[in-house]
Amino acid sequence: MISMNDMQQQAVEHTEGPLLILAGAGSGKTRVITRRAAYLINECGVDAYNILAITFTNKAAGEMKTRIAEEVGFGSEGVWCATFHSTCVRILRRFIDRLGYDTGFTIYDTDDQKTLMKQIIKSMNLDPKQYKERTLLNAISKAKDELISPIEYRLKAQGDWSLKTTAEIYTKYQAALKANNALDFDDLIFKTVELLQDHADVLRYYQDRFRYIMVDEYQDTNTAQFVLIKLLAGRHENLCVVGDDDQSIYKFRGANIRNILDFEKTYPNAKVIRLEQNYRSSGNILNAANGVISHNSMRKGKNLWTAKEDGEKITFNQFDNAYEEADFVARGIKASVRRGGSFMDNAVLYRTNAQSRVLEEKLINAGIPYKIVGGVNFYARREVKDMIAYLTMIDNSLDDLAIRRIINVPKRGIGQTSIDRVQEYADENGISFYDAISECENISTIKRGASKIREFADFAEGLKKASETMSLSSLMKEIIDKTGYVEELRAERTVEADTRIENIEELYNKVVSYEEGEDEPTLSGFLQEVSLVADIDSMEDDADYAVLMTLHSAKGLEFDNVYMVGMEDGLFPSYMCITSDDPTEIEEERRLCYVGITRAKKHLTMTAAKMRMVRGETQYNGVSRFVNEVPKNLVEGFIPKSYSEREKLNFNAPEKREPSYLKSKPYALTYSKGSDFGIKDASALGYDVGDRVIHTKFGEGVVEEIAEGGRDFEVTVTFDGPGRKKMFASFAKLKKA
DNA sequence: CTCCTTTGTCTTTTT
DNA sequence: GACAAAGGAG
Numbered sequence: 001m002i003s004m005n006d007m008q009q010q011a012v013e014h015t016e017g018p019l020l021i022l023a024g025a026g027s028g029k030t031r032v033i034t035r036r037a038a039y040l041i042n043e044c045g046v047d048a049y050n051i052l053a054i055t056f057t058n059k060a061a062g063e064m065k066t067r068i069a070e071e072v073g074f075g076s077e078g079v080w081c082a083t084f085h086s087t088c089v090r091i092l093r094r095f096i097d098r099l100g101y102d103t104g105f106t107i108y109d110t111d112d113q114k115t116l117m118k119q120i121i122k123s124m125n126l127d128p129k130q131y132k133e134r135t136l137l138n139a140i141s142k143a144k145d146e147l148i149s150p151i152e153y154r155l156k157a158q159g160d161w162s163l164k165t166t167a168e169i170y171t172k173y174q175a176a177l178k179a180n181n182a183l184d185f186d187d188l189i190f191k192t193v194e195l196l197q198d199h200a201d202v203l204r205y206y207q208d209r210f211r212y213i214m215v216d217e218y219q220d221t222n223t224a225q226f227v228l229i230k231l232l233a234g235r236h237e238n239l240c241v242v243g244d245d246d247q248s249i250y251k252f253r254g255a256n257i258r259n260i261l262d263f264e265k266t267y268p269n270a271k272v273i274r275l276e277q278n279y280r281s282s283g284n285i286l287n288a289a290n291g292v293i294s295h296n297s298m299r300k301g302k303n304l305w306t307a308k309e310d311g312e313k314i315t316f317n318q319f320d321n322a323y324e325e326a327d328f329v330a331r332g333i334k335a336s337v338r339r340g341g342s343f344m345d346n347a348v349l350y351r352t353n354a355q356s357r358v359l360e361e362k363l364i365n366a367g368i369p370y371k372i373v374g375g376v377n378f379y380a381r382r383e384v385k386d387m388i389a390y391l392t393m394i395d396n397s398l399d400d401l402a403i404r405r406i407i408n409v410p411k412r413g414i415g416q417t418s419i420d421r422v423q424e425y426a427d428e429n430g431i432s433f434y435d436a437i438s439e440c441e442n443i444s445t446i447k448r449g450a451s452k453i454r455e456f457a458d459f460a461e462g463l464k465k466a467s468e469t470m471s472l473s474s475l476m477k478e479i480i481d482k483t484g485y486v487e488e489l490r491a492e493r494t495v496e497a498d499t500r501i502e503n504i505e506e507l508y509n510k511v512v513s514y515e516e517g518e519d520e521p522t523l524s525g526f527l528q529e530v531s532l533v534a535d536i537d538s539m540e541d542d543a544d545y546a547v548l549m550t551l552h553s554a555k556g557l558e559f560d561n562v563y564m565v566g567m568e569d570g571l572f573p574s575y576m577c578i579t580s581d582d583p584t585e586i587e588e589e590r591r592l593c594y595v596g597i598t599r600a601k602k603h604l605t606m607t608a609a610k611m612r613m614v615r616g617e618t619q620y621n622g623v624s625r626f627v628n629e630v631p632k633n634l635v636e637g638f639i640p641k642s643y644s645e646r647e648k649l650n651f652n653a654p655e656k657r658e659p660s661y662l663k664s665k666p667y668a669l670t671y672s673k674g675s676d677f678g679i680k681d682a683s684a685l686g687y688d689v690g691d692r693v694i695h696t697k698f699g700e701g702v703v704e705e706i707a708e709g710g711r712d713f714e715v716t717v718t719f720d721g722p723g724r725k726k727m728f729a730s731f732a733k734l735k736k737a
Numbered sequence: 738c739t740c741c742t743t744t745g746t747c748t749t750t751t752t
Numbered sequence: 753g754a755c756a757a758a759g760g761a762g
Contacts, residue, residue, distance in 0.1 A: 056752070085752055110751085134747095185752055253751060352749055354753095374751085408738095415738045449738095534752060552750045574749050592750080615747065616753040 004028075004035065011240075011273045012036045015044055015212070018233075018267035019240040020260070024304040025289065025598035026280025026558065029242050033214055034064060036240065037079060038071035040212055048078030052210040052232070055083055056217050058537040060556060064216070080210070084225055085185065085532050088192040092183070093528075095195055095202050104524055106182040106396045107531040111380060113137050113184050115401055120172050131169070140170050144186035145222040145254030147193060150174055179432075181398040189224040196231045207235035217556070218243030218263075222254035230266070237267070245300045246293050249552060249592045251584075261300065278304050278598075280558050282311025284634045285604050289597040291631040296587045315605040316627060316637035322355070322566075325609045326362035329563050332605060333368055333546050336561055343369050345560035346546040349596050351572040354614070355565065356548050363546065373549035374535040383489075383500040384507050388530065390479045393434065393460060394467045395523045400426070400433035407437070407456055410488050414456065418449040434460070472521055473511050480504065551596045562600035564593075567608045568621035593626040606630075685734075692737035693717060700737055 004012065008028060011021050012035045023029035037053060040046040053068075055061045065081040082090070093103050108116065117133035143153055150171040157163035177183060183191060196203040213233050215221070218241035221229070233239035241263060248257045264270050278286050286306050293299070319325040333346045348359055353375045363370045378384060386409055392402035400423075408414045425443045426436035438461065440446060440453040459482065467475050480486050486504060489497040514529065515521045536553050551564075551572075566572055573589035580586075597604060608623050623640050632639075687693050691703050705716040717734070 058752095083752070132746095188752090250751075252749075354748075377751095411739080413738065417738085532752070536751095550750060572749090576749065589749095613753080 004032070005277055007273055007275050007277075008032050008035075011275070012039050014240075014271050014273070015040055015046075016238055018237055018263075018270040020218075020263045020267075020270050020272045021240065021242040021275060022260075022272065022300060022302060023242050023244055023275040024278060024302055025244060025247060025595070026278040027275035027304070028279055029216070029244075029275060030060075030064065030067070032275065033216060033240075033242060034067040034071055036214065037068045037076070041072050041076065041079075046212060048072070048076050049080075050209065050211040051078075051214070052080045052087070052212070053082075053214045054087060054216065054229075055081070056220060057534050057556075058083055058086070058532070059534070059539060060216060061086075062537075083532065084221075084228070085188050086528075088188040088228075089528055089532065091192050091202075091206065092188065092195070093524075095199070096191065098199055098202070099191060099195055101178065101183070101191075102181045102396075102398070104181065104396050106180065106392055106399045106402070107188070107528065108177070108180075108182045108184045108401075109377075109380065109531060110137075111385065112182070112401055115405075116176055116180070117169075117173060120169060120176060124169070124172065126165075126169075131165075136166065136169055136173075139166050140173060141186050142254060143170065144190045145224055147190060147224050147227060179398070180400055181396055182401070186224070189222075189228060193224055193228050193231065196228070203231060204235075206232055211236045212238045213240070215239070215241045216243075217247075219245050219248035219257060219260045220250045220253075220255045221259050223256050223259075224254075226256065226259045239267070246296070246302075246591055247555060247595050249555065249588060249595060251588050257298070261298075274302055276302050276304050278306045278308075280601055281306065281598060282308050282602060284310045284313055285597060285600050285602075288314050288604065288630045288634050289594050291634070292590060292597065292626055292629045293594040295629050296590055298584065298587060312603050313636040314630060314634050315603070316567075316607070316635050316639055317605070318608045318610065318623060318638070318640060320609065321611045322358045322609045322613070323362070325565055325607045326358045328607060329359060329565060329605075330362045330366035330368060332561070332563065333363075334366055337368075341560065342544050343546045344544045346563070347554065347557070347559040347561070347599065348546065348548045348563045348565060349551050349554050349599065350548075350564075350566050351551060351574065351592075352566075353550060359548055359565070363548075369545040371539070371543075371545045371547050373539055373547060373553050377533075377535055378503070378506070378538070379530055379533065381500075381503055383485075383503050386485070387476065387479065387504060387507055388527065390463070390483070391476070391523060391527060394464050394475070395527055397434040397464070398432050403433050403437070403460075407453075410483060410485055412456055413452050414449060418446055418453065421445045422453070467523060472515055472523060472526060473508065475523070476508055476511050480508075551592050554599050555595050558599055558601055560600075560602045561605070562596070562603070563605045563607065564596045565607045566612070567606045567624040567627050568612070569624050570619060570621040571612070571614070572624055573626070590626060590629075593624075597630075687734060687736045693734040694737050703734075 008031070011019065011032045015036070021029065021032065023032070033053065037051055040051060041048050053061075053064055055064060061081045061083055065079070068079055068081070069076045080087070089107070092105070096103055096105060114133050114137065117137055118128070121128055121131050121133065121136075148156070150167060153170050154164065154167035157167045177187065196206070210232050213229065215229055220243075229239065229241075241260070243260045245257060245260050248255060248260070251257070264272060281289070283306055286304060290304060317328060319328060329348055333343065336346060337343055350356065350359075356372050356375060360370070360372065379388065386406055389402040389405040392399050393406065396402070404419060404423075407419060421443060422433060422436050422440065424445070426433050429436070436443070437453050437457040440450050440457060443450070446453065463475070463479065466478060470478065486501055489501050510530070511526060514526050518525065536549075539547065547559075569578065572593070573586055577585040577589050606627055608621070608627070610620060612619050612621060627639055685706070687703055689703050689706055692700060693703055694700055700720050701717040703717050
């Protein structure tokens with residue numbers, strides 16, 4: 001068993017009462033959580049059944065479950081390890097009837113939400129140009145993250161006409177969801193909170209069940225999740241949250257960094273433990289990360305250190321275009337494998353999914369096995385969604401969206417007008433679309449189309465009957481056969497159709513493996529599982545391939561060699577943040593950069609391209625400010641200082657030099673050499689070589705060396721206790737003793 | 738009703 | 753550049 005350091009051990013043994021673990025990147029937090037669960041079970045005699053461990057992805061939940069099982073041995077099965085969303089689904093499946101929904105509800109993904117919203121905009125006769133479903137859904141999502149109900153939204157909108165319209169749309173949207181017996185992602189949390197708030201017996205039940213609660217990645221929780229946890233932990237208050245404010249990167253998804261920053265305010269008797277020893281990265285990589293993040297102002301602040309060697313320097317390279325950049329990455333991966341590494345030790349991280357295309361192309365050429373995480377979710381692909389829609393129709397016939405999606409897929413001669421007429425009839429009579437088609441002969445507005453609709457209605461009814469006796473996999477086979485869906489694709493004889501067939505086969509395989517893995521496989525169970533998967537969940541640990549993913553997806557992972565590509569101002573940080581008036585946005589991007597850097601164990605490579613195609617437009621970006629924030633002495637490779645300086649060297653100045661958004665705000669020309677945070681003059685430090693100084697964590701020590709490190713000073717101190725440490729002056733905050 | 742062409746919008750990140 | 757929505761012809 002791997003031994004724990006003092007702080008980790010303290011965190012494991014502090015079992016009663018609220019506990020905040022501020023765990024820096026690579027400080028072994030997962031180990032602490034799993035060990036803590038094991039400690040509760042083995043040493044404190046806590047029933048595994050009384051432990052809840054919450055994460056954000058299924059992958060993390062699964063890992064935690066296996067690792068707890070390894071530590072505990074027999075008897076850990078009772079631990080409830082799940083994501084926020086699946087936890088809520090499990091609770092709601094049992095009790096949502098208290099809120100007037102049916103327990104067989106469907107979960108809508110982003111596409112479904114859009115479809116539904118489009119219908120609502122249409123039904124309200126609003127101009128779709130003015131009312132964009134994306135914007136509206138974002139507003140609604142934000143409201144739900146903050147637990148603002150449609151009624152409260154309307155109250156808050158008082159006077160503001162535009163907000164009042166949004167409130168009305170929000171109201172209609174919720175009504176439509178309910179009519180379809182569906183919940184969107186945000187509802188899963190919102191409705192669970194509502195349930196627990198309004199039904200004391202249910203709340204009491206779960207409070208007593210979850211006597212010990214642990215929450216991972218706490219910095220990413222939004223207000224709704226915060227309240228949910230607060231409710232669940234309300235009785236026993238044995239709440240342990242683990243997080244790192246420097247890795248908060250989901251503000252756009254509603255994450256509220258205050259949840260972690262103010263934990264001690266919410267729980268005044270909370271114990272706070274900092275895990276500051278990094279076991280993952282080499283010294284240079286860690287210092288690069290520390291150097292970058294020190295430019296942020298809103299932090300709890302910590303001193304992440306490592307006992308490891310400095311290791312290799314960070315590599316930086318700028319290329320003419322994205323192709324050369326990708327080529328370089330491919331060669332780098334190949335070289336590392338030739339030296340005896342595995343493909344899986346290599347990860348390429350980028351800011352936007354769109355960047356993966358060029359990389360993919362070059363990796364194929366180089367014969368490198370790779371896997372792209374993210375992009376279009378497998379379950380969001382057309383053919384997969386179609387299949388799922390058939391299954392959903394059987395499972396929840398109140399879900400109009402599902403039926404409307406596949407009523408004419410494959411083509412059955414049922415067009416838009418017929419569909420609209422069925423919907424009208426359904427609305428007039430207050431019945432579901434499914435019930436409307438089963439009595440299509442009564443719909444006066446439909447004449448010729450009726451026979452075709454009848455045919456479909458009978459088919460659907462047949463499937464529903466069959467589902468009662470058939471296994472899930474045979475049901476899906478039946479759907480494929482009877483609809484001729486795959487057959488039709490096969491007839492196309494195109495590469496695209498073939499991949500679609502492959503996807504359907506893959507879905508079928510997933511059905512089969514679900515059946516095999518479950519004691520009691522049900523259609524609802526399968527659909528639920530499918531609707532809550534994240535892209536990252538599909539990452540296998542044993543297969544040997546290089547991985548390509550966004551910086552967001554990379555959180556929680558680690559690799560020997562990390563490539564951060566597209567390090568360009570305008571791309572990363574994105575121009576949205578640069579042009580924004582809100583300074584916290586750039587800080588969020590910087591945290592994202594910090595996350596990226598700290599994924600690397602042995603070697604970090606950063607690359608940029610001078611020229612890049614973005615949305616069909618050629619952009620000329622300067623090197624990312626973040627690259628310049630890495631202390632110079634840690635970097636190998638030429639880093640251009642600024643846009644203007646590089647321009648002088650570049651005689652073939654391009655005609656179209658900046659994308660339009662740059663013309664108004666020439667930010668690329670303005671970044672200066674100095675930083676507001678770094679210390680420029682050694683005399684400003686207040687101590688010198690030979691002085692005794694005090695450090696908040698390490699205690700007293702003697703300054704050995706003060707070296708200039710880019711824009712900051714690197715101070716080497718031999719502490720009385722922990723020994724020799726190197727640190728940056730600007731955030732080590734050393735005081736003369 | 739279906740197929741084809743044209744037009745417009747988009748993206749930063751996701752459970 | 754990619755994809756969806758809209759518009760027009762058969």
